[in-house]
Amino acid sequence: MNRRQFVKRAVGGSAALLAAQAVASNSSGLRDFDSYVSSKKSGWAVEAPDVLTPLENVTNYNNFYEFGMDKSDPAQYASAMTLDPWSIRVSSDGGKTVDVQFEDLLRAMDLEERIYRLRCVEAWSMVIPWLGFPLADLIRWLDPQENYRFVHFQTRYTRSEMRGTRSFSSVIDWPYQEALRMDEAMNTLSFIAVGLYGKSLPAQNGAPLRLVVPWKYGFKSIKSIASIHFTNRQPETSWQAIAPHEYGFYANVNPEVDHPRWSQRYERRLPSSLFNPNRIPTQMFNGYGEYVADLYKNLNLRRYY
Amino acid sequence: MLSFVGLALATVQNQLGPDPVKQLALLTGNRGFQFLLLSLLISPLAQLLAAPYLIQWRRPAGLWAFYFLSLHLLVFAQGYIGWSWVILIEELIERPYISVGALAWVLLVPLALTSTRAARLKLGASWAILHRLVYVVAVLGCLHLIWQVRSDWINAGVYTLICVLIAGSRYRNALRF
Numbered sequence: 001m002n003r004r005q006f007v008k009r010a011v012g013g014s015a016a017l018l019a020a021q022a023v024a025s026n027s028s029g030l031r032d033f034d035s036y037v038s039s040k041k042s043g044w045a046v047e048a049p050d051v052l053t054p055l056e057n058v059t060n061y062n063n064f065y066e067f068g069m070d071k072s073d074p075a076q077y078a079s080a081m082t083l084d085p086w087s088i089r090v091s092s093d094g095g096k097t098v099d100v101q102f103e104d105l106l107r108a109m110d111l112e113e114r115i116y117r118l119r120c121v122e123a124w125s126m127v128i129p130w131l132g133f134p135l136a137d138l139i140r141w142l143d144p145q146e147n148y149r150f151v152h153f154q155t156r157y158t159r160s161e162m163r164g165t166r167s168f169s170s171v172i173d174w175p176y177q178e179a180l181r182m183d184e185a186m187n188t189l190s191f192i193a194v195g196l197y198g199k200s201l202p203a204q205n206g207a208p209l210r211l212v213v214p215w216k217y218g219f220k221s222i223k224s225i226a227s228i229h230f231t232n233r234q235p236e237t238s239w240q241a242i243a244p245h246e247y248g249f250y251a252n253v254n255p256e257v258d259h260p261r262w263s264q265r266y267e268r269r270l271p272s273s274l275f276n277p278n279r280i281p282t283q284m285f286n287g288y289g290e291y292v293a294d295l296y297k298n299l300n301l302r303r304y305y
Numbered sequence: 306m307l308s309f310v311g312l313a314l315a316t317v318q319n320q321l322g323p324d325p326v327k328q329l330a331l332l333t334g335n336r337g338f339q340f341l342l343l344s345l346l347i348s349p350l351a352q353l354l355a356a357p358y359l360i361q362w363r364r365p366a367g368l369w370a371f372y373f374l375s376l377h378l379l380v381f382a383q384g385y386i387g388w389s390w391v392i393l394i395e396e397l398i399e400r401p402y403i404s405v406g407a408l409a410w411v412l413l414v415p416l417a418l419t420s421t422r423a424a425r426l427k428l429g430a431s432w433a434i435l436h437r438l439v440y441v442v443a444v445l446g447c448l449h450l451i452w453q454v455r456s457d458w459i460n461a462g463v464y465t466l467i468c469v470l471i472a473g474s475r476y477r478n479a480l481r482f
Contacts, residue, residue: 057323069457071322124324169459242456258399261453263392268384271323277384 030199036111036131044114046127052115053126055197057271062204063120064223065172066155066162073164074204080161081224086208092144092230100142102208106194108141109133113198114191116214118221119253119286125267130212131195136186148230152179153211156226171242178222179235179249180213181295189214189291192225215288217251248305252296253286257305326384333380337373338446340366342467345443349474364420367439371417374410402452409445412438440475443468 039045046052064074086102111131119125139151157175159165165174184190191212194201201207206223213220219239229235239247246260255265264282272278285292296304321328344366351359386392397404416436419425425432447468450461 053323061323065456071324122327124327167457167459169462170457172456261400261402261455263396263399265392266387268324268326272326272384274325274329274380274384277326277387279387 030202032199033111033131033195036113039113039115039129042112042114044112044116046115046129050115050117050127053128053270058126058128058196059202059204061270063122063218064164064204064206065170066157066164066174066176066224067204068164069167075202077163078203078207080163081156081158081203081207082161083203083208088209088225089227090142090229091227092146092148093232095145095230105138105141105209109137111194114212116189116191116212117286118212118214118218119267119282121217121219121247121251121259121262121264123262123264123267123282124272125269125282127269129197130191130193131198132191132193132209132212134188135190135192135211136188138192139185142228144230146230147182149182149232150179150230150234151182151185152229152231152235153177153222153225154227154229155222156224172238173241175226176222176238177235178211178220178237180211180220183295184213184292187292187295189288215253215285215292217253219247220251250296250299250301250304252292252301252305253282254284254301254305255282256284257302326380329380330377330384333373333377337370337377338450338464340370340373341439341443341446342464342471344370345439345468345471345475349471368417368420371413374413378407378410402449405445405452406449409442409449412442412445416442440472443471 060075061071062074063071064078067074067077067080087099088102088105089097090100091097109132111133113129113131115127115129117125117127155176157165159174164170165172180190191214192209193206193212194209196202196205201210203224206221206225209225210223211221211225220237234249237247237249239251240249253264258264266279267282269278269280283289344363347359347363347366351357382388382393386396397407416438419428419432419435428435447461447465450464454461
């Protein structure tokens with residue numbers, strides 16, 4: 001065996017080991033999806049200089065306050081959430097209310113992989129290979145009949161399963177809620193993820209289905225969706241209700257508009273380290289301006305942050 | 306000292322998760338404030354328990370507070386602003402929680418410098434007055450936390466309550482100049 005072969009085998013061996021570890025840490029009932037369009041074919045592959053954030057970081061560093069305030073709490077406690085069966089209550093102003101089973105919805109959708117940057121308002125970011133379908137496809141399938149102006153989402157709220165919601169010192173008015181303008185929701189970027197890294201979503205990442213709107217701060221990408229409501233009135237969103245001067249309805253990634261707590265000019269691309277914090281400049285609309293800038297051409301983004 | 310070695314090791318081995326900057330800022334800040342409160346607690350405790358030997362721990366507690374809060378500042382400079390003066394000034398102007406935190410550290414500097422026995426003897430009565438600055442630092446520290454509350458007030462609330470209790474117990478002492 002020459003040196004090159006040796007190196008090849010060593011690399012292959014450690015890759016196999018890593019893969020084995022990944023499977024082991026995922027043994028808690030995550031499902032494989034038989035067929036989906038890969039990110040290369042869907043047109044949403046990783047863009048240099050981005051590098052995928054390792055699975056371990058994506059699944060162990062989460063904001064999901066229903067399960068606690070620490071970044072490690074969701075990975076530890078979200079497994080308490082009952083995922084099966086999962087139904088989504090779909091309603092509209094003046095329309096009727098139906099409960100849609102997640103499994104039925106999943107069967108109706110064509111899955112594709114998309115690699116998106118995720119920029120948290122706390123000034124850290126990741127690059128994640130999601131698996132799911134365009135939100136526009138879901139909305140067309142749900143068929144809201146009229147042309148509503150907004151779509152309003154709520155996260156599942158089960159006190160007995162979500163220890164964070166039982167905290168007496170939390171000021172969040174559960175359930176967590178988020179909303180998009182209908183033209184934002186129908187934008188090609190808006191995505192419903194049901195998986196990441198080729199498998200179904202771990203509970204802490206918002207299983208079984210979550211929103212992903214990569215040009216907005218992460219808190220807009222609501223997790224574990226339990227209800228969808230179509231409406232003509234702009235809905236109140238959770239963070240906006242807590243601190244309206246800090247969090248707006250739009251929450252578009254914008255390095256020019258600082259959040260009172262965090263400068264938004266830079267972000268720490270995770271994983272970072274103390275000696276190499278991996279600070280990179282934040283891009284307008286998180287780098288997705290070509291797809292979404294038109295949505296806001298008549299909007300003062302400093303006022304409507 | 307052990308906790309510092311532990312932190313240093315964890316940092317080097319990358320055991321603080323994908324965002325060690327944030328973890329280190331939290332850890333050093335919390336530890337520093339805890340030592341600061343401990344240093345403030347020692348006098349009333351010594352009085353309450355009639356245990357004057359406790360006083361010998363006051364100076365080390367204060368110095369450990371200064372030490373951890375200095376680390377806190379270094380982590381901020383390295384991880385959050387990348388040693389940029391421009392960003393530092395912007396942060397100080399725009400984010401009051403950062404400016405009160407910075408002011409608290411600045412006020413601790415003369416206290417750390419005059420913590421030696423020689424300085425204490427040299428300054429005489431004014432040493433005690435100077436070192437009452439630590440109460441100002443504690444108040445600024447509480448503000449630093451309160452201003453950062455987002456959706457859960459428990460952390461800031463507990464620290465502030467402890468500060469209020471200590472200040473209350475020292476109230477009469479403070480009036481004696």
